[in-house]
Amino acid sequence: MTDLSRLCIHMVTLNERCDFGAAVDCLARNGVMQTAPWVAKVDEIGVSAARKLLDDAGVSAVSLAPGAGLTGIGEEAGRAGIDENRRLIDMAAELGAASLVTLTGGLPEGDHDLDGARKRAFDRLAELAPHARAAGVRLALEPLHPMVCGFRSVICSVSEANDWLDQLDAPDVFGIAIDSYAVWWEGGLAGEIERAGERIANVHISDWLRDTSDVRLDRGMMGDGIIDNRLFCRRIDATGFSGPIEVEIFSARNWWQRDPDEVVETIKTRFAEHVL
Numbered sequence: 001m002t003d004l005s006r007l008c009i010h011m012v013t014l015n016e017r018c019d020f021g022a023a024v025d026c027l028a029r030n031g032v033m034q035t036a037p038w039v040a041k042v043d044e045i046g047v048s049a050a051r052k053l054l055d056d057a058g059v060s061a062v063s064l065a066p067g068a069g070l071t072g073i074g075e076e077a078g079r080a081g082i083d084e085n086r087r088l089i090d091m092a093a094e095l096g097a098a099s100l101v102t103l104t105g106g107l108p109e110g111d112h113d114l115d116g117a118r119k120r121a122f123d124r125l126a127e128l129a130p131h132a133r134a135a136g137v138r139l140a141l142e143p144l145h146p147m148v149c150g151f152r153s154v155i156c157s158v159s160e161a162n163d164w165l166d167q168l169d170a171p172d173v174f175g176i177a178i179d180s181y182a183v184w185w186e187g188g189l190a191g192e193i194e195r196a197g198e199r200i201a202n203v204h205i206s207d208w209l210r211d212t213s214d215v216r217l218d219r220g221m222m223g224d225g226i227i228d229n230r231l232f233c234r235r236i237d238a239t240g241f242s243g244p245i246e247v248e249i250f251s252a253r254n255w256w257q258r259d260p261d262e263v264v265e266t267i268k269t270r271f272a273e274h275v276l
């Protein structure tokens, strides 16, 4: 029988057809016992109800996603980003998740100063460290594809994430979430994965469709696109990583519309064929 013990399916993969409880039930009945709760789904029912649903089903939370942006301009916007991330760190701890998938955010509306946005995000990340340390939650910084630099993440490569973590110099708090969809294009990726080493907190996979219609919301199922997810995962495993491999598919017009049991069954099959 195929060993699916490392398989984790992000709750957002079942985004449109399942609320929190339905997603947990669907995963459990299909034998997938790990998920990454999606903040909006937790907020719909409250964190203690969410934790109870996980516990009752025997499904564990690997990480919580996504963190809030940190690039807002000015004291008030900066404070709001920090406060929201503190709330999400506490939420992750309450769900039993080891990490919060942390995004810098993009450029605020009307802003053209990319260096300034990067600096604000960096400084505010540093400010979050004590809270995360006290909560026992790792901040897994996730670089995203450059096409979403403007509105999701002002860092776009594992190389940049490694540089930031060198400078933040708090290995007990900061890690990296490496998503094959976000960084498959990166020159020198193998070397940057090796350099990340023990920083690797989370591993996300899906596929890049050659003729994608939306770089954010048209992710493909493993095997349908051009990413070699098996090679990607083996490179990560070579660093000593042995944690969950998390399937995260944003697919507004395809997978999100399908029957959730069909989606999970397809992921299990593709995971065996294209990842293990």
Ligand code: ZN
Pocket: 142, 177, 179, 204, 248
């Ligand atoms: Zn991701």
